Amino acid sequence: MSDKKKAVILLSGGLDSATCLAIARKENFECYALSFDYGQRHRNEVEAAKKIAATMCVKEHIFINIDLRKWGGSALTDNIEVPEAGSATGIPITYVPARNTIFLSFAVGWAETLGARDIFVGVNSVDYSGYPDCRPEFIASFSETARLGTKACDENWKFIIHAPLQYLKKHEIIKLGSDLGLDYSLTHSCYNPSPEGKACGKCDSCRLRSQGFSEAGVPDPTIYA
Amino acid sequence: MSDKKKAVILLSGGLDSATCLAIARKENFECYALSFDYGQRHRNEVEAAKKIAATMCVKEHIFINIDLRKWGGSALTDNIEVPEAGSATGIPITYVPARNTIFLSFAVGWAETLGARDIFVGVNSVDYSGYPDCRPEFIASFSETARLGTKACDENWKFIIHAPLQYLKKHEIIKLGSDLGLDYSLTHSCYNPSPEGKACGKCDSCRLRSQGFSEAGVPDPTIYA
Numbered sequence: 001m002s003d004k005k006k007a008v009i010l011l012s013g014g015l016d017s018a019t020c021l022a023i024a025r026k027e028n029f030e031c032y033a034l035s036f037d038y039g040q041r042h043r044n045e046v047e048a049a050k051k052i053a054a055t056m057c058v059k060e061h062i063f064i065n066i067d068l069r070k071w072g073g074s075a076l077t078d079n080i081e082v083p084e085a086g087s088a089t090g091i092p093i094t095y096v097p098a099r100n101t102i103f104l105s106f107a108v109g110w111a112e113t114l115g116a117r118d119i120f121v122g123v124n125s126v127d128y129s130g131y132p133d134c135r136p137e138f139i140a141s142f143s144e145t146a147r148l149g150t151k152a153c154d155e156n157w158k159f160i161i162h163a164p165l166q167y168l169k170k171h172e173i174i175k176l177g178s179d180l181g182l183d184y185s186l187t188h189s190c191y192n193p194s195p196e197g198k199a200c201g202k203c204d205s206c207r208l209r210s211q212g213f214s215e216a217g218v219p220d221p222t223i224y225a
Numbered sequence: 226m227s228d229k230k231k232a233v234i235l236l237s238g239g240l241d242s243a244t245c246l247a248i249a250r251k252e253n254f255e256c257y258a259l260s261f262d263y264g265q266r267h268r269n270e271v272e273a274a275k276k277i278a279a280t281m282c283v284k285e286h287i288f289i290n291i292d293l294r295k296w297g298g299s300a301l302t303d304n305i306e307v308p309e310a311g312s313a314t315g316i317p318i319t320y321v322p323a324r325n326t327i328f329l330s331f332a333v334g335w336a337e338t339l340g341a342r343d344i345f346v347g348v349n350s351v352d353y354s355g356y357p358d359c360r361p362e363f364i365a366s367f368s369e370t371a372r373l374g375t376k377a378c379d380e381n382w383k384f385i386i387h388a389p390l391q392y393l394k395k396h397e398i399i400k401l402g403s404d405l406g407l408d409y410s411l412t413h414s415c416y417n418p419s420p421e422g423k424a425c426g427k428c429d430s431c432r433l434r435s436q437g438f439s440e441a442g443v444p445d446p447t448i449y450a
Contacts, residue, residue: 071338096334102327106327110296112322141374148360150326
C-alpha cells in the first residue's frame, strides 16, 4: 500500500490543469484525476484529458458526464458564437454558469470517499479572462463550504484546495510546467477548434496560450488552423 | 410574460422537497424544478419527482443524470446494505458524500442562467439523520460561495437559499404540506423499497415518515411492503 497522500486533481485537458497535475506529482501526491464531459464545444479537451492522465500515470481517472447544455447560457455549451479576443469587457460569454462550483463539488465528493483532503484546481486570477469562479475569494469560500457540508466538520479537519497557478502569469505557468517535464503538446486550450482539432488561434484562450509560450521562451507545440 | 419571480426548487421526489415546492408555489414563485438521477438505489424517487412536478404545474422540470456510483461510498449509491433504523450513531452510511453541495451547485448554475435568485432546498436539522450537508451553517456558507463564484458578485446581488423546513419537525412539515393541499401519496421516501416500489417500513426514512404522519394526525398514504 502506498504511503503517499492522495489528491484529487481537476483535469480539463487544458494547459493550466495539466500543469496542476505536474505540480501535484512533484509534491509527491498520489493523483486521482477528475474530468468532465459537460457538452462543451471544444470536445478535443476531453481527448486531451485522457492522454494527459495516461501519460502522467495517475492512480485513477474518472470522467463525469453532465449535460450542462440542458440550460445553456454560455458560448461553450450553447448555440452562441465564440467571440474573437478582446471583443468585450466584464464576464465573457464563454463563462459557464457555476461551472467551477459544480466541478469542485464533485471533487469534494470523490475526495471524501477516497479519504483525500487535498484538491488541485488550475484557477488563475491573472489571465483569468474575467471568470468569477476563478477568484481566490471564491476558492477560500468553497473550501469552508466543503468543510461544513462533509464529515470534515465532524472529524475536525478541512479540505485544502490547492490553486498553485492563482497568481502566476501564463508564461510563468508554462515555464513551471516545462521545468517539470510536462509535454504541452498533449494539452488543448482552444474554445473553437477546427473539425480536425486544430486550434483557431483567435479566441481568448488561444491568444493567451500563444503569447505565454512566446514570453516563456518555450517552443509552442500547438497546431493552429 | 409572467411578472412572478423565478425560483429553482431541488425536487428529490421525497416528502420534504415536495413540501418545499408547495411552499414556493404558495409564495407565488414561478417554479423551476431540478431533479437528479444519481444512480440512487431508491429509483422510485425519480418517478415520484416526475409525478410531483407534473401535478404541481412547475414551469419547467429538468433531470440531471450524474453517476455518483462512479465512486460509491454510500449505502444509497454503492453495494452497501441499507441499515434498519437506530442501528448506528454519527454520520449514517446513507450519507452520499457532498451530495447537497453538488445538487445546490447545479441549482445555482440553472438559476444564474434563468436570471433567478431564489433556490429552495428541503434540508432539515431536526430529523436530519446526521447528514452534514443539511446544517444551516452549510447552507449559509454555500450561499456566500455561490455569490462569489457567479456574476452575482459583479452585479452586487446574492442568491437566497430558502430552507423553509430547516427547523421543523417531520409532523410539522406534513401538517404544513397538507394545509397547502399537497398530495403526499405522490411522494416517495423509503431508502430500500421492494421491487414493486412499496416502502420497507424499516429504514430511517420510513420510520421518520410514518411517525410524522401519526403525530400530524394526517392519514399516512404510504403503501408499505
